[in-house]
Amino acid sequence: MSGQHHRETEPYAAIRTKAIESLLIEKGLFTGDAIDAQIQAYEKDIGPMNGAKVVARAWVDSGYRERLLVNGREAISEMGFADTQGAELVVLENTPAVQNVVVCTLCSCYPWSVLGLPPTWYKSFAYRSRVVIEPRKVLKEFGLELDDSVEVRVWDSNSDVRYMILPKRPDGTENMSEDELVELVSRDSMVGVAQAKSPAQVS
Amino acid sequence: MNGVHDMGGMHGFGPIEVEDNEPLFHDPWEGRVRAMRATLPGVHSPYGGRFFIESIRPDLYLKSGYYERWLLSFEDALLKKGLLTAEELDEKTRFYRENPDAEVPRGEDTEVASLGATLYPRRARREHDGSGIVPRFGIGDSVKVGNININGHTRLPRYVRGRVGTVAKLYSSQNIQDHVPESEKGPQPVYSVEFEGRELWGDTAESNHVLYIDMWESYLEPASGGLDQ
Numbered sequence: 042m043s044g045q046h047h048r049e050t051e052p053y054a055a056i057r058t059k060a061i062e063s064l065l066i067e068k069g070l071f072t073g074d075a076i077d078a079q080i081q082a083y084e085k086d087i088g089p090m091n092g093a094k095v096v097a098r099a100w101v102d103s104g105y106r107e108r109l110l111v112n113g114r115e116a117i118s119e120m121g122f123a124d125t126q127g128a129e130l131v132v133l134e135n136t137p138a139v140q141n142v143v144v145c146t147l148c149s150c151y152p153w154s155v156l157g158l159p160p161t162w163y164k165s166f167a168y169r170s171r172v173v174i175e176p177r178k179v180l181k182e183f184g185l186e187l188d189d190s191v192e193v194r195v196w197d198s199n200s201d202v203r204y205m206i207l208p209k210r211p212d213g214t215e216n217m218s219e220d221e222l223v224e225l226v227s228r229d230s231m232v233g234v235a236q237a238k239s240p241a242q243v244s
Numbered sequence: 245m246n247g248v249h250d251m252g253g254m255h256g257f258g259p260i261e262v263e264d265n266e267p268l269f270h271d272p273w274e275g276r277v278r279a280m281r282a283t284l285p286g287v288h289s290p291y292g293g294r295f296f297i298e299s300i301r302p303d304l305y306l307k308s309g310y311y312e313r314w315l316l317s318f319e320d321a322l323l324k325k326g327l328l329t330a331e332e333l334d335e336k337t338r339f340y341r342e343n344p345d346a347e348v349p350r351g352e353d354t355e356v357a358s359l360g361a362t363l364y365p366r367r368a369r370r371e372h373d374g375s376g377i378v379p380r381f382g383i384g385d386s387v388k389v390g391n392i393n394i395n396g397h398t399r400l401p402r403y404v405r406g407r408v409g410t411v412a413k414l415y416s417s418q419n420i421q422d423h424v425p426e427s428e429k430g431p432q433p434v435y436s437v438e439f440e441g442r443e444l445w446g447d448t449a450e451s452n453h454v455l456y457i458d459m460w461e462s463y464l465e466p467a468s469g470g471l472d473q
Contacts (some may be wrong), residue, residue: 060340066349161261161310178450
């Protein structure tokens with residue numbers, strides 16, 4: 042760990058973590074390098090940029106879109122993203138008539154291979170408890186107000202299956218390239234609590 | 245288990261707080277706990293890290309942050325597996341409290357250092373190939389969720405128990421991950437079951453809302469009572 046000058050204020054959790062890491066390394070169970078490498082993988086190899094590339098490809102290539110909706114795991118591997126969780130990946134398409142949204146009420150299941158580690162709000166008690174009983178109210182808090190005619194489908198991710206949302210392609214993007222479209226795909230739109238951004242929102 | 249972690253449908257947790265440009269970890273120790281657990285996944289066998297998290301006392305669970313729960317449960321697993329003793333852990337904690345600038349050792353990258361990955365590997369999670377397993381239900385079947393209360397790990401949340409839904413998808417078989425007798429372990433068909441909002445939440449349900457959840461076959465029975473006999 043890097044040197045810090047206010048170590049006397051270290052929280053108990055930080056001290057306890059050092060104690061555990063130190064003992065496990067002394068016992069030869071792993072090295073500090075192995076732990077660093079794992080953290081690097083979280084920081085560099087996975088993240089919502091992977092999912093954004095998958096979505097943009099599906100928007101421009103209807104054959105890819107079909108394959109993605111039929112077998113998510115195989116389709117993301119075409120893009121070079123390995124499924125490290127050993128779970129089925131189900132991709133659900135949002136349309137003008139249907140808004141899908143994903144939660145894990147029991148814990149924090151999340152499609153890491155395409156979205157990285159989940160944000161704190163996804164793991165929060167408020168989101169886990171509320172989105173299954175009042176999804177429209179929750180989506181409104183995220184700034185997404187839906188007409189009553191839109192069916193809201195909430196997916197509680199409780200098995201080894203992982204769910205990712207394919208958001209609607211925004212209007213006015215017909216002339217944009219795949220690389221430009223990637224910029225419109227937010228993490229939240231792939232969880233289902235937001236729509237993809239409009240070109241005006243990113244310019 | 246009927247714990248506080250099973251919070252689907254609970255009231256009272258307030259608005260959802262969203263942090264803009266949230267860092268991956270808010271403090272370096274969070275990343276190290278996560279990475280240590282990932283490096284020794286088998287430490288949590290046979291029911292996985294989640295069971296240790298769910299076993300945190302409810303009052304402590306609710307007042308701990310996400311990675312604090314990971315830390316508490318990792319420590320619990322290490323002690324239960326005999327990889328650490330409470331005495332050495334407390335002694336080492338005291339050492340780092342009294343010597344805040346002391347470095348954590350790096351260890352040598354020898355064969356011994358890969359001991360953990362060999363002894364505590366990740367259990368195979370990939371779905372079963374399904375050979376020889378004939379699903380009891382088909383897409384469109386009406387199913388009722390059993391009123392099953394397991395005092396141990398389960399993937400069956402309270403809010404769907406006893407409710408009637410419709411089979412929407414049939415997935416590959418997965419091993420049951422619940423605390424069930426040895427004779428009931430092994431792969432089962434897993435279904436995505438759709439529930440109407442009103443079936444789950446009665447008159448308070450929001451309009452035009454459905455919920456899907458994955459159900460291992462043993463969670464389900466035919467809804468219409470005996471029609472499939």
